[in-house]
Amino acid sequence: MDGAAKPHVPPAMALYAEKHGVFQLMQSMVEALLIHQPEDPISFMMDHLKQDSDHVPRVLVLGPPAAGKTTIAMWLCKHLNASYLSQQKLLANKTLVLAKEAQSYQQRQEQIPDELWVGLLQDRLSDMDCIREGWVLDGFPQTREQALLLQSSGIVPRHVVALYAPDTVLVERNLGKRLDPVSAEVYHTTFDWPTDPTVEQRLVQPDGCSEQATAKRLLEYHRNIQGIFQSYRGNLRTVNADQPCADVFSQVLTFVESQPRSAAPFTPRVLLCGPPGSGKSLQAALLAQKYGLVNVGCGQLLKEAVAEKSKIGELIKPYFESGCPVADNLVLKVLRERLGKLDCASFGWVLHGFPRDADQAELLGNTGFVPNRVFFLTLPVEAILERVSQRATDPVTGERYHHLYKPAPSLELRRRLRQNPRDAAEKLELRVDLYSRHVTDLEEFYEDAVYVNADQDPYTVFESIESCVTRPLPLRTV
DSSP states (O other): OOTTSOOOOOHHHHHHHHHHTHHHHHHHHHHHHHHHOOSOHHHHHHHHHHHOOTTSOEEEEEOSTTSOHHHHHHHHHHHHTOEEEEHHHHHHOTTOTTHHHHHHHHHTTOOOOHHHHHHHHHHHHTSHHHHHHOEEEESOOOSHHHHHHHHHTTOOOSEEEEEEOOHHHHHHHHHTEEEOTTTOOEEETTTBOOSOHHHHHHOBOOTTOSHHHHHHHHHHHHHHHHHHHHHTGGGEEEEEOSSOHHHHHHHHHHHHTSOOOOOSOOOOEEEEEOOTTSOHHHHHHHHHHHHOOEEEEHHHHHHHHHHTTOHHHHHHHHHHHHTOOOOHHHHHHHHHHHHTSHHHHHHOEEEESOOOSHHHHHHHHHTTOOOSEEEEEEOOHHHHHHHHTTEEEOTTTOOEEETTTBOOSSHHHHHHOBOOGGGSHHHHHHHHHHHHHHHHHHHHHSTTOEEEEOSSOHHHHHHHHHHHHHSOOOOOOO
């Protein structure tokens, strides 16, 4: 066998590996082995598998004073059902053996050593809630030395969020902070004032919130943050915190729910769904051109089968002549033959024109050809009618024109243009109505599908599709 040749992997094997995350699982185990270097690797790997914690959140939320780190970290914990961690929480945790030692430094007004902070964090992360449900660490590390110490201790976050805002905004925010000494809740004179008069009366300004103190802390932050960024270049996202808190959280959550690029082998199997005129054929052609995928247009395959006068083509021909939909078993036979060829198995494929309803989707899945990326191109009915009903084709050259967007350049050409009978307004409305009746069930069948607004520039649509093809899909939170 030629060692350079790419072996043919049966579709069932690829489906199994993707469904169970086999490559990611092996990568995770190897990383854990190299980080922890256990004396008994076999027992360590068995325990690692039993923990089933490869997909839980492990997040750092960094940022300057008053950037909103604590708010965003707590909201993340609530949304992801993860454990909230901070330096204050670690010190107050009486179950941690090292907490008393750290408190003694604090009582002597001495700086707590970095090694002790990391030891505290290691102890806390070994608790079952952090292992099973994940964690979000607020405001640590604060120096590059601390970041490197975390890494050498095997504490590796999956996502690092760094909030930023102009210093003037941060100083103003910090000046308005107020603390409830009873509940330890933090309020703000502008953004979050308590409704309870009793709470309002006992609020005090926290230490370190004066303009001078804030400026000093900001200077220290700016001095250290670039070194921290160097430690987390591969999984870092900066987010502008000078906007409504809900918008900040939305951007942070989108990043945290994303999965990093994987080194696992990946063969795209893309399905494009959408109403007539949504641009499925164009997007399929763009994907095929850029990534070498096999463009599998169901309608074109059926036409080719008829033109070749094959046995299956002779069975399909009467459906074409009568204008009736081709029987599902015939369509599936043609698709199974095309998708089963070596080029589809080796390079991947992009399918459009089938399935059109949930029953057809189930039949396609039963053949073993299951898409791993499904896109629904959405488009208002008015836009569909405008796109499709005004397009026409030159019977001489086969070139397609549009009365609004791509008019024929000469009067002679305009006169010979012909419209596909299927594109007439009356028939188009029937096709759109048929799609609308089935699309809800089809969307439920493909519950992990991505929805793309097709009522925009086609290359903008392509960028949206491309970003989801080349990156792992975000994990769904229950």
